[in-house]
Amino acid sequence: MIKTINLKKTYKNEGVEVHALKGINLEIKDGEMVSILGPSGSGKSTLLNCLSGIDKPTEGKVIIDNIDITTLKDDDLTTFRAKNMGFIFQFFNLIPVLNAVENVELPLLVLGYNEKEARGMAEEMLIEVGLKDRMKNFPNMLSGGEAQRVAIARALVTKPKIVWADEPTGALDTKTGISIMNLIRELNEKNNQTFVIVTHDPRITEYTRRILKMDSGILTEHENLG
Amino acid sequence: MKIWGDTMFMWIILSIALFSIIYFFIKASFHSHVLKISFRNIFRIKRESFLMILGSMIGTAFIIGSLGMNDSFKNYIYKSVDLYFGEIDEVINSKVSINYNDIEPFIWELEKENLIDGVLPIFFKLYPVTKKGNIRGLKISELSQASLVGMDYTLISNFGENKVEVPTEFLKLKNNEAIITKRLAERLKVKEGEEIEIITGASPINILFPKRFKVVKIIDSKGIFNYRGIDANNGIGTVFINLAAARSITKIPSNNYYQILISNRGDYIKGNKLTEKVKNVYEKMKTKGEFIPVKDNQIKAIDRGGVSYIFLALSLFAIISGGVLIINMYSMLVSERKRELGVLRAIGFKRKDIRNVIFYESIFYTIFSIPFGIATGLLISRFTFSKVTSLFESLSSFENIIGEIPLIDSYYISPNSIIIGIAVGILLPLTITFWYSHSIGKINIVNAIKDLEEEKKKVKFEKYKYKIENGFAIVIFIIALFLK
Ligand SMILES: Nc1ncnc2c1ncn2[C@@H]1O[C@H](COP(=O)(O)OP(=O)(O)OP(=O)(O)O)[C@@H](O)[C@H]1O
Ligand SMILES: [Mg+2]
Numbered sequence: 001m002i003k004t005i006n007l008k009k010t011y012k013n014e015g016v017e018v019h020a021l022k023g024i025n026l027e028i029k030d031g032e033m034v035s036i037l038g039p040s041g042s043g044k045s046t047l048l049n050c051l052s053g054i055d056k057p058t059e060g061k062v063i064i065d066n067i068d069i070t071t072l073k074d075d076d077l078t079t080f081r082a083k084n085m086g087f088i089f090q091f092f093n094l095i096p097v098l099n100a101v102e103n104v105e106l107p108l109l110v111l112g113y114n115e116k117e118a119r120g121m122a123e124e125m126l127i128e129v130g131l132k133d134r135m136k137n138f139p140n141m142l143s144g145g146e147a148q149r150v151a152i153a154r155a156l157v158t159k160p161k162i163v164w165a166d167e168p169t170g171a172l173d174t175k176t177g178i179s180i181m182n183l184i185r186e187l188n189e190k191n192n193q194t195f196v197i198v199t200h201d202p203r204i205t206e207y208t209r210r211i212l213k214m215d216s217g218i219l220t221e222h223e224n225l226g
Numbered sequence: 227m228k229i230w231g232d233t234m235f236m237w238i239i240l241s242i243a244l245f246s247i248i249y250f251f252i253k254a255s256f257h258s259h260v261l262k263i264s265f266r267n268i269f270r271i272k273r274e275s276f277l278m279i280l281g282s283m284i285g286t287a288f289i290i291g292s293l294g295m296n297d298s299f300k301n302y303i304y305k306s307v308d309l310y311f312g313e314i315d316e317v318i319n320s321k322v323s324i325n326y327n328d329i330e331p332f333i334w335e336l337e338k339e340n341l342i343d344g345v346l347p348i349f350f351k352l353y354p355v356t357k358k359g360n361i362r363g364l365k366i367s368e369l370s371q372a373s374l375v376g377m378d379y380t381l382i383s384n385f386g387e388n389k390v391e392v393p394t395e396f397l398k399l400k401n402n403e404a405i406i407t408k409r410l411a412e413r414l415k416v417k418e419g420e421e422i423e424i425i426t427g428a429s430p431i432n433i434l435f436p437k438r439f440k441v442v443k444i445i446d447s448k449g450i451f452n453y454r455g456i457d458a459n460n461g462i463g464t465v466f467i468n469l470a471a472a473r474s475i476t477k478i479p480s481n482n483y484y485q486i487l488i489s490n491r492g493d494y495i496k497g498n499k500l501t502e503k504v505k506n507v508y509e510k511m512k513t514k515g516e517f518i519p520v521k522d523n524q525i526k527a528i529d530r531g532g533v534s535y536i537f538l539a540l541s542l543f544a545i546i547s548g549g550v551l552i553i554n555m556y557s558m559l560v561s562e563r564k565r566e567l568g569v570l571r572a573i574g575f576k577r578k579d580i581r582n583v584i585f586y587e588s589i590f591y592t593i594f595s596i597p598f599g600i601a602t603g604l605l606i607s608r609f610t611f612s613k614v615t616s617l618f619e620s621l622s623s624f625e626n627i628i629g630e631i632p633l634i635d636s637y638y639i640s641p642n643s644i645i646i647g648i649a650v651g652i653l654l655p656l657t658i659t660f661w662y663s664h665s666i667g668k669i670n671i672v673n674a675i676k677d678l679e680e681e682k683k684k685v686k687f688e689k690y691k692y693k694i695e696n697g698f699a700i701v702i703f704i705i706a707l708f709l710k
Contacts, residue, residue, distance in 0.1 A: 049671075049672050052572075054571070054572050054671040054672055054675075055671070055672045074576075074577060075576050075577070075578075078571070078574055078575070078576045078577075079574070079576075081572065081573075081574055082573065082574025087569075087572045087573060089569070089675060093565070093569040093675070095263060095566055095569070095570070096270070096566065097263060097266035097267055097270055098262070098263065098266070102262075106259060106573065107573050107574055109258075109259040110259070110573065110574040110575065110579075111574070115258075154573070
């Protein structure tokens, strides 16, 4: 379970304070698929980054499975992320010098899996996202949709409890976006993983059971389509 | 002892450099996924990789180059010192002659403290010398000032660090025979077998009856066989005669000498600088005569223009600019990859791993660039050196220096310098990257991932590119300056 208590994030730039998060309290249950919707600049990405621990909140707690991750040391937090979380970003974020399968197996190698085991799991995962024939392609030889599928495979290969996705379809055309969202939903239903998806596109929210709406750093609405 | 110190130092640096490379490779092999990313980045055949190698190469080239220039200048100094002094480090000089018994306690003390390789008591005086017949013919203009040296030549074989083979002509010198140096022979227009005349005093008798010597050999040598006195520039050359003949000329008592030549333990050029210690003993023993550190004086005289400081400044400049160049290259490299590094951080790379991605890569660049760096360094320094020295030769600072010093045309670099160049060429970039990659590990993940999205990348790259090109421009400018 993910829980935040009075989560705040304030940026200071040349004396000007920007309150990106103004006290967020939320709970996300295991296996839930949640979207965070809001206009540009409302603080969606900031919230996601604080939840996943790649950013530090100014105030408040982020509790995941009874651990307040804001108190973890950097190395411990990194390990916690590697074990429990997967990341999908808006822009293709593959490592350019590694081919598809090498990109996917990377989180496993970080966790200490041996190379053979990691390779096998990565190949399986790529088959699952429909990229059987693209295993050895380097990122520059993949289409946008294919690259995002590789990113999804990389995010899921460690079987993380939580997957964070910041505008996962933001750089894709509508058709590809739909297939990516279908894939995400399919995987969520199959593996009972928690998905938190940030978007400013209401169509994306149709794929999720629960919608959190954000505006100017606060949660304005919960919508349960359960 | 000192010489060992220098060599040891050099080997220690080199071992540290090599061991650190081996260490990092072994370490890297345990993180093969990190190493793989580093290694592939090198072959992302891009302008950056080439620039990285070029940058490291120029860094190494600068270091090797400055060491080479230093070596050449030192070598030049030593050569000119070697020409007139060789193994002679200090001279106890006396205008009125000095009894060897008065010197002995000092010598014993030096031997006891293991400071010397030998002493050589000699007869030394400056006299007008000419070819036979010129005095009768009143050709006064043909008189030349020359050094008259007499000694027990057998002692030379034990004077200095290494045993010296004394030419038999010196050992067989008869009372009326002399050996003269080539330059003197040329000035006097004397050939072997001909006679010279020496005016040994100012009285009419001396002038009417100059001492005659038959020149049995003309030598073109250096060091003790070319000794011209304590500052090497009073006479045209030297006349060597045997001790008995020398004594009879001035009638100084037996066991008396004008100069005691001292050779310090080991080789000055290899770094054995014992003159201060010998001087302390000299003062402690309240020895007679005048203590003259001839070799030190000579080196100071040659370096009067502060040329060595110029080379030192050049070296410092080289090392600093090499370092700055390397830092710039790496900051460019990192700003190019910031986003990628941010993604790696997010998916589980620890700070340490990020550091290593950059660091391992730098090891490859460093290794690649070393051989080219050394070659370029040698070329650059050889060139710059000849330009700098010809500049100095044309300036007045060299004018007052004794004649016939060897020309500074010979470029020289010691094996030590090459090894130090390699070691520093390895350690400098590694240290800089090690330090630099530490700060890279601390990148803010969110900002790094955002980096590309905000299209900051291009702006940053342009900025660094500008810096690097400035750096290259400065280098070219400096080279051009010496070229003209
Ligand atoms: N590093 C920063 N320094 C200062 N202000 C920042 C920084 N990052 C974000 N902000 C500000 O915080 C607010 C929230 O930003 P955030 O990126 O979370 O918005 P968002 O909802 O994700 O927008 P978008 O849909 O455009 O991605 C914005 O007003 C933004 O300007
Ligand atoms: Mg955003």
